[in-house]
Amino acid sequence: MTILIEKASIVDRNSPHHGTIRDILVEDGRITAIGTDLTMPADKTVRHPGLHVSPGWVDVFSHFCDPGYEFKETLETGAAAAAAGGYTDVFVIPNTKPVVDSKSQVEYIRRKAATLPVRVWPVGAVTRGLEGKDLAEMYDMRHSGAVAFSDGLQPVQAAGLLLKGLQYVKAFDGVIIQIPDDRTVGANGLMNEGVISTRLGLPGKPMMAEELMVARDIKLARYTGSRLHFTGVTSPRSLEYIRRAKESGLAVSCSVTPYHLYFTDADLTDYDTNLKVYPPLRDSPTVQTLRHAVLEGVVDAIASHHLPHEFDSKVVEFEYAKPGMSSLETAYAVLCTALPGLSADRAVQLLSVGPRELFGLDQPSIAEGKEAVLTFFDPAGKTQVSLSASKSKNNPFLGRTLEGQVLGILNGTHLHLNQPEQ
Amino acid sequence: MQLSTKHLLGIRDLQPVDIQLILDTATQFKEVLQRPIKKVPTLRDVTIVNLFYENSTRTRISFELAEKRLSADTINFTASGSSAAKGETLLDTVNNILSMKVDMVVMRHSASGAPHFLAKHIPAAIVNAGDGINEHPTQALLDAFSIREALGELAGKKVAIIGDIMHSRVALSNIWLLKKMGAEVTIAGPPTLIPVHLTEAFDVRVEYNLRNALEWCDVANILRIQLERQNQPLFSSLREYSLAYGVNKRLLDSLSKEIVIMHPGPINRGVELDSDAADSKQSIILHQVENGVAVRMAVLYLLAGGTQ
Numbered sequence: 001m002t003i004l005i006e007k008a009s010i011v012d013r014n015s016p017h018h019g020t021i022r023d024i025l026v027e028d029g030r031i032t033a034i035g036t037d038l039t040m041p042a043d044k045t046v047r048h049p050g051l052h053v054s055p056g057w058v059d060v061f062s063h064f065c066d067p068g069y070e071f072k073e074t075l076e077t078g079a080a081a082a083a084a085g086g087y088t089d090v091f092v093i094p095n096t097k098p099v100v101d102s103k104s105q106v107e108y109i110r111r112k113a114a115t116l117p118v119r120v121w122p123v124g125a126v127t128r129g130l131e132g133k134d135l136a137e138m139y140d141m142r143h144s145g146a147v148a149f150s151d152g153l154q155p156v157q158a159a160g161l162l163l164k165g166l167q168y169v170k171a172f173d174g175v176i177i178q179i180p181d182d183r184t185v186g187a188n189g190l191m192n193e194g195v196i197s198t199r200l201g202l203p204g205k206p207m208m209a210e211e212l213m214v215a216r217d218i219k220l221a222r223y224t225g226s227r228l229h230f231t232g233v234t235s236p237r238s239l240e241y242i243r244r245a246k247e248s249g250l251a252v253s254c255s256v257t258p259y260h261l262y263f264t265d266a267d268l269t270d271y272d273t274n275l276k277v278y279p280p281l282r283d284s285p286t287v288q289t290l291r292h293a294v295l296e297g298v299v300d301a302i303a304s305h306h307l308p309h310e311f312d313s314k315v316v317e318f319e320y321a322k323p324g325m326s327s328l329e330t331a332y333a334v335l336c337t338a339l340p341g342l343s344a345d346r347a348v349q350l351l352s353v354g355p356r357e358l359f360g361l362d363q364p365s366i367a368e369g370k371e372a373v374l375t376f377f378d379p380a381g382k383t384q385v386s387l388s389a390s391k392s393k394n395n396p397f398l399g400r401t402l403e404g405q406v407l408g409i410l411n412g413t414h415l416h417l418n419q420p421e422q
Numbered sequence: 423m424q425l426s427t428k429h430l431l432g433i434r435d436l437q438p439v440d441i442q443l444i445l446d447t448a449t450q451f452k453e454v455l456q457r458p459i460k461k462v463p464t465l466r467d468v469t470i471v472n473l474f475y476e477n478s479t480r481t482r483i484s485f486e487l488a489e490k491r492l493s494a495d496t497i498n499f500t501a502s503g504s505s506a507a508k509g510e511t512l513l514d515t516v517n518n519i520l521s522m523k524v525d526m527v528v529m530r531h532s533a534s535g536a537p538h539f540l541a542k543h544i545p546a547a548i549v550n551a552g553d554g555i556n557e558h559p560t561q562a563l564l565d566a567f568s569i570r571e572a573l574g575e576l577a578g579k580k581v582a583i584i585g586d587i588m589h590s591r592v593a594l595s596n597i598w599l600l601k602k603m604g605a606e607v608t609i610a611g612p613p614t615l616i617p618v619h620l621t622e623a624f625d626v627r628v629e630y631n632l633r634n635a636l637e638w639c640d641v642a643n644i645l646r647i648q649l650e651r652q653n654q655p656l657f658s659s660l661r662e663y664s665l666a667y668g669v670n671k672r673l674l675d676s677l678s679k680e681i682v683i684m685h686p687g688p689i690n691r692g693v694e695l696d697s698d699a700a701d702s703k704q705s706i707i708l709h710q711v712e713n714g715v716a717v718r719m720a721v722l723y724l725l726a727g728g729t730q
Binding site for chain 2: 193194195197199201203206271273315317319320
């Protein structure tokens with residue numbers, strides 16, 4: 001099959017065509033020609049005013065709920081949501097039932113996802129059953145295809161255990177992903193602790209719970225010399241600790257979610273359960289600092305924290321609602337809307353180059369002879385949010401219009417376009 | 423005159439004129455309650471459900487009495503021994519009840535924001551009878567009514583709220599109300615029981631020394647230690663709490679002036695309040711209970727669309 005991509009702005013620092021507008025010809029999943037006014041006949045054409053193309057985007061923290069919670073999402077619907085969101089690669093967290101803490105679970109995901117339009121990378125559990133007690137068989141999982149290790153929504157609490165985990169993965173160059181959160185601080189917290197939580201009468205979780213964990217885990221990473229990735233970082237102090245850790249040569253990195261850049265805790269005044277997320281939304285000055293850090297600073301990647309939930313998990317009392325958002329489909333548009341100053345180049349750094357580098361994925365450059373792993377997008381476009389792909393609709397942007405538009409992906413021979421081709 | 427809101431979810435949503443209207447209406451109902459025939463036909467043909475997802479004695483009885491005095495039809499629902507115990511969701515339960523043509527919902531619930539959630543999904547008027555650690559608006563209204571009765575007005579009065587602020591919906595509703603009505607508020611208690619951002623969130627003073635707070639105030643509203651709502655130890659023992667923050671007659675007598683003592687009940691006697699203080703002539707605790715009925719009558723009457 002041949003696909004002709006017409007007049008696309010190429011955003012790829014690894015490509016000789018970076019910054020130019022070119023036609024790209026893809027034959028059987030491989031880029032065979034890049035030029036101006038390519039006229040070869042093609043089976044399919046990708047054509048859109050303002051079309052940008054970059055190496056495929058990667059999400060490092062998504063929940064596809066499969067196996068165990070297929071009523072929220074499956075590998076198929078999750079992959080469709082990812083494709084609609086412009087992702088060619090997604091890391092899925094092990095908070096499934098059963099937990100992905102052994103080779104057979106990793107292989108289940110790999111096998112079942114093999115024919116999907118996006119590459120699904122299983123993240124293995126750090127501890128058996130996510131219980132935070134004994135180390136899971138990370139060596140075996142790594143060799144079966146686990147891309148990284150994390151206890152996902154139940155970050156490892158005991159310092160001694162995480163220390164062993166970090167040492168353990170060092171042998172096979174593994175990375176551990178933590179949502180930094182000391183769960184003993186603000187243990188019952190349902191939102192960010194601050195003026196708003198006090199006025200709403202909701203138990204708060206102080207931002208310090210995150211900072212304590214970042215500071216502690218950095219010390220562990222220093223001691224072990226291992227690779228550690230924090231995701232869902234919200235605190236300016238955490239970012240400062242991470243910046244200093246990087247400067248001192250540690251293999252510490254971090255990602256933030258788009259929604260933490262968009263909403264503040266003041267948006268919770270109506271007890272909207274779609275805005276109950278983990279870690280919680282922060283106050284306005286914090287969000288301002290975080291936005292700045294994403295544009296210029298220490299943040300390495302954007303992580304969607306896609307956490308789909310069925311109706312009944314969200315249309316309940318705030319306290320009982322499950323945290324999280326079905327966010328893969330809207331990640332890019334939310335990012336563009338929260339950060340009007342975001343350049344296409346920086347966006348691609350955060351969505352593709354950064355995460356690929358951190359987790360040792362191929363950097364599929366846009367050049368002749370390379371495999372076509374591409375995301376199509378338009379920074380000047382608009383997104384009318386409808387969430388057609390994900391099985392769950394827990395997304396506060398539903399029905400809104402956002403800045404920036406994802407047009408689709410080409411992952412080898414899998415072409416997905418959000419609008420029917422012209 | 424009518425209220426500016428359809429529901430009574432919290433004092434947070436009320437304007438000072440609303441509060442004034444409720445208190446003035448309650449004054450009239452209190453007068454009704456002194457008559458030999460205490461029942462008025464005002465809410466005849468109005469059906470009210472009292473949904474109590476949490477235990478309550480005083481509030482439930484007070485609401486029920488208020489409803490009966492207004493001639494409303496009432497039904498009572500308690501979470502234990504009901505469909506809620508079988509796992510039915512709040513929304514299902516309420517929609518089922520409403521399908522039987524119920525006009526108003528009075529609800530107590532352990533989750534903050536539960537009545538706000540309900541208000542988004544059902545058409546009936548909702549009265550919050552306490553939600554989690556958020557608000558207990560009718561308690562704050564009856565407290566205000568009682569202060570007004572004892573001291574004439576609220577503006578400029580110094581009110582100390584003492585005890586477990588962190589787990590208290592009474593505290594939050596009282597703070598909202600007193601600040602809206604121009605009273606001065608000091609919060610006193612151990613730091614572990616006072617929210618960190620309280621002074622930022624409200625213009626209130628925080629005092630860790632009980633005597634200083636009592637010496638400063640005209641009225642001391644002493645809150646119950648919410649043992650059932652603490653899942654972490656926030657003070658070492660009840661004995662120690664009582665030593666540092668227990669109010670007793672000896673302490674009251676040593677102050678430079680006589681202050682008014684209030685308590686929303688139920689009292690942990692010998693913990694936050696000793697019997698000699700609770701039962702003293704400075705205490706208006708039983709007046710609070712009495713006024714509760716009149717205040718709740720006023721709220722129900724006004725929400726049902728009544729005018730003065």
